Amino acid sequence: MSFSINTNVGALAALQSLDSTQQSLNNTQNVIASGLLVGSASDNPAVYSISQTMQANIAGLTAVQDNLSFGNSVLGVAAAAGSQISSQLATLQNTVTQAQQTGISTSTMNTQINNILKNIDNFANNATFNGVNLLAATGTTGVTTDTMVIQDTINAGGQLTVGNQLGGSTAMTQALGLTNLSSTSGGLQYSFNSSYAPAAGDYLQLSNGTNNWVFEFQTTGSTPSAAPSGYTLGANAGGGTNYLTNVIMGTSTSPMAAVGALINSLQQSGFAASLSNNGNLTIAGNNVSSTGSAWEKASTAYSSGSSTNEAGVTQTALSGGSAAITIVQNAIGTMNGIAAKIGATQQEVTGMMNFSSSLSTSLTTGSGALIDANMASESAQLNSLQTKQQLAIRTLSIANAQPQVLLNLFQ
Template identity: 40%
Template sequence: MAFSINTNTAALAALQTLRETNADLTATSNAVSSGKKVNSAADDPAVYVIAQKMNSQISGLSAVSSGLSTGAQVVSTANSALTSIGSVLTQLKTLVSEGQSASIDPTTINSQISNLLSNIDSYAKNATFSGVNLISGNTGGSVTSNQLKLITSADASQSITVGRANSATTDAMNATSAGLGLANLSTTSSGVTFTGLGAIGTGGSVTLANSVTTGTSATPSQSWTFTLATTGAGTVDTVTQDAVKNVTGISHAVTVVPASGQSAQDALVAAMKSAGFSVSLTQNATTAADVDLHVAGNDVVTTGASATPAANGTAVTGSAWTGSDAALANVDAAINKLGAMSVTLGAQQNQITSLQSYQSTLSDALTTGVGALTDADLSEESAKLTSLQTKQQLAIQSLSMANSQSQSILSLFR
């Protein structure tokens, strides 16, 4: 073996081994300290990019989860208010029933009814969470949105809407006394009766309206036209507004198509009940072939009320339906209307709960996936760290020995 003071092959080999060991030791130390085997793109470019995308999705799901939590509280607040309003409606029904007794002063009863209606308005208008109220209806008559849009996907491509919008095509969910058709409720509240109405066939219709005052500070007036047809479905609403976009009136054109095996009269009654009316049919006292149609709720009035048996039939003008059953029917209609709102919000609350569970499961799965790609096996890293530390010490010792070889050359010249 040649000895040279210019080139120390042994030292170069030992130095190279030490550098490699130090590099491995640094990587292992980083893995041990961070708990990750992939900390940067330099560790594993492909895995790092995949992990970054998955982490971004997890972050998006976290935002979605936060939004759903807010939505759940908004709907829960509205549902709590509906429950309270339902209790008030039960009290109202009792009061209206008591008001039919001749021994009780109707003025006193009507005063209590007025107080309960104020409570309903208070519950509905204070059912606000995070600035959103799903059941207050048209505040001041303005075209406002009584709904909340919730993003349900990390990339914001999917969403759901809770509540019901007040837009150019429909009126808002409204649990105020006016929205429930109780604006003028008293022990003598009446409805509309169509007397001597023959069998209503295709082309037949019923037209109704309420007496709510229009304007910027009141609930808009509404009208309903139910028309029997063989095809078509749904409701076409027309919203009228003033110059400052306040709703002044809403016209509902309802197409009624009987289901298979369902009579035209039954289909008509079902459609009217869905619109928030209390409806009943009785046999006409004078004509066996005719029926009397009784309608209450939605603050309906006789003005403009008419019914046409068929396309070429004669219109029947609505007259006042009075008596204890009429007043109670107004409250029953409000109870049914409130029930429909509760069903809508209850279903939406269940939907949010289901989405929250899914988002949580998906986020957990992604987090587990990222961990599988990037997390270090600390038991393995611990063993590797011990091995590399030993190799480092040996490399240093080998380099020390290699460096001492040049000193031994001096003994050749003594």
């Protein structure tokens, strides 16, 4: 064994042990301070990469949950307004039915009807949450999230919106087919069978004896159809006006979709028009009558008569009052369908909220299992390293004292 004051092997070994212990102690203190076993890529590159991906997914789910909560609130407001509208429709049916009794003031009952219609539109127009309204005017962006559009079947799918394609403050009553409803509304009813096949140029003509209306079908992108032969637009010999409206339908539109487009055009022209659950079209308002009204094939010359020659279409006259009751019953059916679809979408959103919450919890738990520190284990490790640090310092002190012993050899 050699003794050297230039190379103190014991001190070097003690210093190396102390450095190693100090590094481990610093790491343990960082883990305890942060609570993370893997706090950076240098700790464990593979685990850190996985945890970062999971954290990004958790952040994305948080945004989705926020948007779903917003959507659920919009749906809740729409559902509450829909419930009030359904209640008003029940009152409306009672009012229209009472108005048919002998001795009841028609003027008074019509005032009540108009007030109910105003209430319906007010409920719909005020069913707005943060600028989104599912029941009123067109132009709403619907309910969306960052990762999806909540789909529904109201108005043949797309973003969740009930307001049809109608705008303005009376969009809801138009969508329900209640425009210009009165207690004495007579009207027309059209039924369809499987042979009905709408084509460009087919038209529905309506008349109240003074004014005449023609609603002519036209396919998307085609040149607007001219008025039927024998039908002159503008003032007529009866002191009224002849009107023409082009009803736009797709090139492969189904018969009932074409009827739906017709209903929109009728409503925008001031008629009460609605489709019952069994597919019957009821038209009232503007004092329309069966005289002079008909459904005609393309290229059929206009006639003031009421002979319908469109295959698969049957016209029936509704007496005063009965048309009003039918229109209200159709509106109740329509509103029930809207309420059911809103409710179904609420269930869908609630399910998505529950799923995203569960998924976020699972990801958070999984991420924690990868990177969170076991504090009990780290506490024991800290005590152990502190003891080793003290021993290493003591050993280094002893090793540093050894060269001093060599002085005794030179005394």
